[in-house]
Amino acid sequence: MSKMDSKKIESKWQEKWASADLLYKAEDFSKKQKKYVLVEFPYPSGEGLHIGHAFTMTGADVYARYQRMSGFNVLFPMGWDAFGLPTENYAIKTGIHPSKATDQNTATFKNQMKQLAFSFDWTREVNTTDSNYYKWTQWIFIKLFEKGLAYKEEKPINWCPSCKTGLANEEVVDGKCERCGAVATKKNLSQWIVKITDYADRLISGLEKTNFIEKVKAAQINWIDRSEGAEVDFEIKGFDKKLKVYTTRPDTLWGATFMVVAPEHWLVSEVISNPEIKQYVEESKKKSELERSELQKEKTGVFSGFYAINPVNNKEIPIWISDFVLSTYGTGAIMAVPAHDQRDYDFAKKFGLEIIPVIKSKTEWNYDDGAYTDVNTGEMINSDFLTGMVPKDAIAKIIKWLGEKGVGVKAVNYHLRDWIFSRQHYWGEPIPMVHCEKCGWVPVKEENLPIELPKVEKYEPTDTGESPLANIEEWVNTTCPKCGGSAKRETDTMPNWAGSDWYFLRYLDPDNDKSFADMKKLEYWMPVDVYVGGDEHNTLHLLYSRFIYQFLWDLGVVPKSVPEPYYRRMSHGVILGPDSQRMSKSRGNVIIPDEVAEKHGVDVVRTYLMFMGPFDGTMAWNENTLVGVKRFIERFYCFVSENKDDFGQKDSDKISSLVNKTIKNVSEDIAKFGYNTAIAKLMEFLNGVDKAEKSEISKESVKKIVLLTSVFMPYTAEELWDILGQEFSVHSQMWPKFDENSLKNEAKEIAVQINGKVRGKVNVTEGMTEDQVKELAISDNNVKKYMEGNEIKKFIYVPGRIVTIVV
RNA sequence: GCCGGGAUGGUGGAAUUGGCAGACACGCAGGACUUAAAAUCCUGUGCCCUUUAAAGGCGUGCGGGUUCAAUUCCCGCUCCCGGCACCA
Numbered sequence: 001m002s003k004m005d006s007k008k009i010e011s012k013w014q015e016k017w018a019s020a021d022l023l024y025k026a027e028d029f030s031k032k033q034k035k036y037v038l039v040e041f042p043y044p045s046g047e048g049l050h051i052g053h054a055f056t057m058t059g060a061d062v063y064a065r066y067q068r069m070s071g072f073n074v075l076f077p078m079g080w081d082a083f084g085l086p087t088e089n090y091a092i093k094t095g096i097h098p099s100k101a102t103d104q105n106t107a108t109f110k111n112q113m114k115q116l117a118f119s120f121d122w123t124r125e126v127n128t129t130d131s132n133y134y135k136w137t138q139w140i141f142i143k144l145f146e147k148g149l150a151y152k153e154e155k156p157i158n159w160c161p162s163c164k165t166g167l168a169n170e171e172v173v174d175g176k177c178e179r180c181g182a183v184a185t186k187k188n189l190s191q192w193i194v195k196i197t198d199y200a201d202r203l204i205s206g207l208e209k210t211n212f213i214e215k216v217k218a219a220q221i222n223w224i225d226r227s228e229g230a231e232v233d234f235e236i237k238g239f240d241k242k243l244k245v246y247t248t249r250p251d252t253l254w255g256a257t258f259m260v261v262a263p264e265h266w267l268v269s270e271v272i273s274n275p276e277i278k279q280y281v282e283e284s285k286k287k288s289e290l291e292r293s294e295l296q297k298e299k300t301g302v303f304s305g306f307y308a309i310n311p312v313n314n315k316e317i318p319i320w321i322s323d324f325v326l327s328t329y330g331t332g333a334i335m336a337v338p339a340h341d342q343r344d345y346d347f348a349k350k351f352g353l354e355i356i357p358v359i360k361s362k363t364e365w366n367y368d369d370g371a372y373t374d375v376n377t378g379e380m381i382n383s384d385f386l387t388g389m390v391p392k393d394a395i396a397k398i399i400k401w402l403g404e405k406g407v408g409v410k411a412v413n414y415h416l417r418d419w420i421f422s423r424q425h426y427w428g429e430p431i432p433m434v435h436c437e438k439c440g441w442v443p444v445k446e447e448n449l450p451i452e453l454p455k456v457e458k459y460e461p462t463d464t465g466e467s468p469l470a471n472i473e474e475w476v477n478t479t480c481p482k483c484g485g486s487a488k489r490e491t492d493t494m495p496n497w498a499g500s501d502w503y504f505l506r507y508l509d510p511d512n513d514k515s516f517a518d519m520k521k522l523e524y525w526m527p528v529d530v531y532v533g534g535d536e537h538n539t540l541h542l543l544y545s546r547f548i549y550q551f552l553w554d555l556g557v558v559p560k561s562v563p564e565p566y567y568r569r570m571s572h573g574v575i576l577g578p579d580s581q582r583m584s585k586s587r588g589n590v591i592i593p594d595e596v597a598e599k600h601g602v603d604v605v606r607t608y609l610m611f612m613g614p615f616d617g618t619m620a621w622n623e624n625t626l627v628g629v630k631r632f633i634e635r636f637y638c639f640v641s642e643n644k645d646d647f648g649q650k651d652s653d654k655i656s657s658l659v660n661k662t663i664k665n666v667s668e669d670i671a672k673f674g675y676n677t678a679i680a681k682l683m684e685f686l687n688g689v690d691k692a693e694k695s696e697i698s699k700e701s702v703k704k705i706v707l708l709t710s711v712f713m714p715y716t717a718e719e720l721w722d723i724l725g726q727e728f729s730v731h732s733q734m735w736p737k738f739d740e741n742s743l744k745n746e747a748k749e750i751a752v753q754i755n756g757k758v759r760g761k762v763n764v765t766e767g768m769t770e771d772q773v774k775e776l777a778i779s780d781n782n783v784k785k786y787m788e789g790n791e792i793k794k795f796i797y798v799p800g801r802i803v804t805i806v807v
Numbered sequence: 808g809c810c811g812g813g814a815u816g817g818u819g820g821a822a823u824u825g826g827c828a829g830a831c832a833c834g835c836a837g838g839a840c841u842u843a844a845a846a847u848c849c850u851g852u853g854c855c856c857u858u859u860a861a862a863g864g865c866g867u868g869c870g871g872g873u874u875c876a877a878u879u880c881c882c883g884c885u886c887c888c889g890g891c892a893c894c895a
Contacts, residue, residue, distance in 0.1 A: 680831035
């Protein structure tokens with residue numbers, strides 16, 4: 001058996017492909033139908049491409065290749081999300097400018113990607129750190145500002161003491177910094193904030209126009225977490241201001257026995273002179289978000305001295321202060337109904353407050369066990385005009401009543417918070433704003449964009465929360481774009497997400513200097529047909545970029561007919577180390593794609609990655625299975641190369657149906673990202689054909705199968721195409737079609753069951769009638785044996801599948 | 808607690824609308840080639856009973872149900888993974 005020399009094959013075609021680099025070019029306005037296949041662009045770290053990148057991108061590449069060969073005008077671009085902390089840290093350590101490090105890293109990444117034979121259209125490469133790219137990132141920010149969706153405010157924000165920067169709510173996971181894992185603290189800082197909450201409803205409803213899988217939709221809906229209820233005003237006894245609360249259960253108003261406000265609530269400042277209250281408030285302010293939620297079992301609190309008046313019955317109820325009420329949600333104040341809310345219940349038990357049930361449970365309910373919270377069953381009691389109703393109906397009635405009395409309105413709340421948009425770091429897009437004593441915050445004039453990052457001596461972030469840019473006086477000091485007076489530039493930079501929010505639009509027109517992309521091109525290419533990415537971005541990048549896109553849609557700068565940027569989202573899976581643990585340097589279980597490719601060949605790596613398991617699964621690296629794939633590729637190579645002169649003119653019937661079945665199944669599987677089964681079917685083909693006489697197989701059919709393999713193993717397929725004497729390149733061929741007739745005529749062996757047990761087999765073809773099959777089945781010797789002396793009670797024939805006889 | 812997804816041989820995983828469970832691959836066992844090993848090739852491989860074979864029994868997390876037929880549908884659970892969570 002002639003061994004294949006994968007090294008030689010790789011370098012040979014690598015060279016040939018480089019000189020024919022328009023192989024994968026996407027053509028604007030082509031008459032072919034477009035297909036925009038997008039895979040998340042990477043952060044070009046100094047470590048190079050890791051196996052997760054290789055996996056994800058191979059998956060996207062196979063899909064793009066399949067669509068391209070199927071006749072679509074495929075856009076499959078790549079770029080660099082290059083602003084970020086690792087590069088900045090590298091600069092701090094070495095003094096080398098981040099842009100230089102970025103250049104080196106992107107060059108390495110690009111090389112690796114070419115080595116792995118990803119079919120990107122490199123003529124559309126983008127880089128978020130290019131000033132002619134981030135010009136438009138800045139432009140988008142100015143538009144947000146102009147539309148009142150970006151504002152600067154001093155307020156306590158999440159702060160990572162390790163990264164020394166502010167964090168968006170989405171970047172705090174379990175109370176820790178999403179990037180470095182340090183416990184997030186609170187810090188009072190003046191920050192740019194983007195009002196993503198204005199789009200909360202649309203971010204939910206827009207999902208209906210997409211074809212995202214359930215889990216992605218659910219993650220976003222959960223994160224936004226819309227709730228409906230009412231805002232109710234309570235008078236405060238002996239005080240002229242009212243206390244506004246948000247509740248989802250206004251039906252339980254008669255059961256409200258006390259009120260609770262957050263320690264940050266305005267009312268607290270009225271009584272802060274009380275030493276007990278002062279101490280409580282200070283202690284809870286010291287706690288981080290993490291500590292507050294960790295301590296959630298034991299409730300704490302202090303009585304404010306105030307009483308509120310319940311608008312439904314004029315009862316006076318005490319107002320307490322407790323940090324289980326969040327200042328950031330609703331109004332920062334609640335009415336407590338301990339009989340029907342577990343948290344209120346716990347608080348009441350701890351401080352000996354009254355518990356008044358206003359809903360009678362259908363079944364016996366013991367209030368010693370906790371609160372009764374069901375809205376859908378039970379019956380209102382002790383509630384005046386609501387008495388007798390089901391709680392969920394009572395809600396509508398009481399909201400109407402509150403409105404008539406002018407003490408409450410229907411209200412909606414979200415878990416989603418506004419987006420903290422300032423970062424106190426060097427390596428990011430400068431926020432294009434200028435502060436003027438006279439005019440306040442003024443955006444830079446559009447013609448003066450981009451505001452380029454100035455050179456600095458020191459890249460270190462500071463503990464004070466000031467960006468390193470603040471030290472460059474000649475850059476900071478400028479003139480006001482409005483009045484021309486002296487003014488200062490904003491020194492904070494944008495979060496990473498700013499550049500990646502809209503990059504998929506720039507691919508469509510990467511060199512445009514009049515706008516971020518030409519409308520005609522946008523209209524041709526948008527929306528993204530399939531977006532391949534990771535679940536870790538479901539509530540970060542994916543949510544942010546949908547928001548920014550919706551905003552651009554409102555501006556009218558993206559096509560009216562495309563309200564959502566991504567039609568379909570495909571989640572990719574995760575590759576674990578050989579020990580089934582997440583790969584990490586400290587565990588020493590990291591698999592480096594280059595090394596595996598060096599040892600086994602690129603096609604083996606690609607095909608193995610796709611064969612490991614379902615594309616969206618979590619799978620452990622296993623060198624044994626990889627060797628199995630290697631065997632397959634080598635066997636396939638030998639099958640074609642060694643028999644190239646022995647293949648016949650025409651397939652035998654058996655081979656013909658195998659070939660057609662393979663084309664059909666492989667195509668269908670690839671179209672739904674079922675790569676593991678697609679490869680299994682190619683293996684089946686080889687197993688089936690390996691033992692057959694080679695003259696039974698036509699060269700035409702072999703060519704078709706080579707085309708099928710080309711999406712997984714582009715090098716081997718190109719070599720085999722050449723060996724078969726075909727013209728370069730295999731990758732610009734059309735995807736093979738299968739012959740429906742050859743599948744129809746195929747005789748199929750199906751099982752004959754008697755009383756649920758398989759007792760025989762019969763060969764049927766598609767056109768056969770039930771009677772014909774019946775005759776065939778009962779004439780089978782084995783079947784006859786089992787039917788002896790029995791009468792057929794029922795005969796069932798499921799065409800092409802099974803015969804069942806009940807006796 | 809709420810939401811989403813799972814549980815199939817020794818292992819990774821396959822199974823259109825309910826239709827022969829275990830495709831494909833790994834591993835394992837036996838054999839061929841070899842002085843030997845590696846590589847390669849061939850054969851077997853869900854479990855149990857059985858000397859072997861035939862025949863049978865049991866099998867898709869657990870308990871019920873519908874059906875000629877259930878991994879698939881329905882009811883009730885257990886456990887695992889992911890998201891959210893003192894969100895009023």
